[in-house]
Amino acid sequence: MRNVEIRIFVALCCAMLLATCAGTAAAQKQSVNPGVNKRFENPDVKAFAGIFEHEGRDAFDHRHEIVKACKIQPGMTVADVGAGTGLFTRMFADSVGPGGRVYAVDISKKFVDYIEETAKHNGLKNVIGVVCEPFDVKLPADSVDLAFICDTYHHFEFPLRTMRSIHRALKPGGSLVLIDFHRIEGKSSPFVMGHVRAGQEVFVKEITDAGFRQVDEKQDLLKESYFVRFEKAEQPDKPSSAP
Numbered sequence: 651m652r653n654v655e656i657r658i659f660v661a662l663c664c665a666m667l668l669a670t671c672a673g674t675a676a677a678q679k680q681s682v683n684p685g686v687n688k689r690f691e692n693p694d695v696k697a698f699a700g701i702f703e704h705e706g707r708d709a710f711d712h713r714h715e716i717v718k719a720c721k722i723q724p725g726m727t728v729a730d731v732g733a734g735t736g737l738f739t740r741m742f743a744d745s746v747g748p749g750g751r752v753y754a755v756d757i758s759k760k761f762v763d764y765i766e767e768t769a770k771h772n773g774l775k776n777v778i779g780v781v782c783e784p785f786d787v788k789l790p791a792d793s794v795d796l797a798f799i800c801d802t803y804h805h806f807e808f809p810l811r812t813m814r815s816i817h818r819a820l821k822p823g824g825s826l827v828l829i830d831f832h833r834i835e836g837k838s839s840p841f842v843m844g845h846v847r848a849g850q851e852v853f854v855k856e857i858t859d860a861g862f863r864q865v866d867e868k869q870d871l872l873k874e875s876y877f878v879r880f881e882k883a884e885q886p887d888k889p890s891s892a893p
Contacts, residue, residue, distance in 0.1 A: 722745040727746070732799060743774040762779035791818050817882060825879060
């Protein structure tokens, strides 16, 4: 009787594991936030430049502190993922110098074109525009020292697949910086509560599941957002059938 109970227990555990894996795979075939990027299909770039690059936006007000906290060195390759109108792309391009490069990655071709134009206008020859896909940043494998995601992770419709593509793009030991809004019931603004799908704990868990380990957090750097640094792990912490 004892052996029968053990076999039943093992069978139940296997069934639960298969169900979990199937659920993870299915989740990556469906957007976690359908329509969140609709307004970026044909954006008014100048209008968005006014939104992204103005006093009062947390990331803009603390942009110099953010760049300093990223610990960028001359000659590095940085990927600005969700680059928008290129605020941080331009600052990173100055930091890495002529011997480095910055990939300006965005789902909107209009944004990428605008960044390339403004970089050329400002004499920045180390900026490379990349139009990405909703599930892939489209960067060469083992090519990036630092991936930077500011106010963009909550726009990832396929977070695990996108983060796996960033994992592939990072060099061994490469770093990832995440900045996103605090989402706290009763404290965060109605905009954040309605627009951002989850809080810091959920996003950090998703990123570590994709093959990263958290190594640092700047508690007092920003007012409305958090700054968390990760490193690329040798292998993702959890297997997944997602490509």
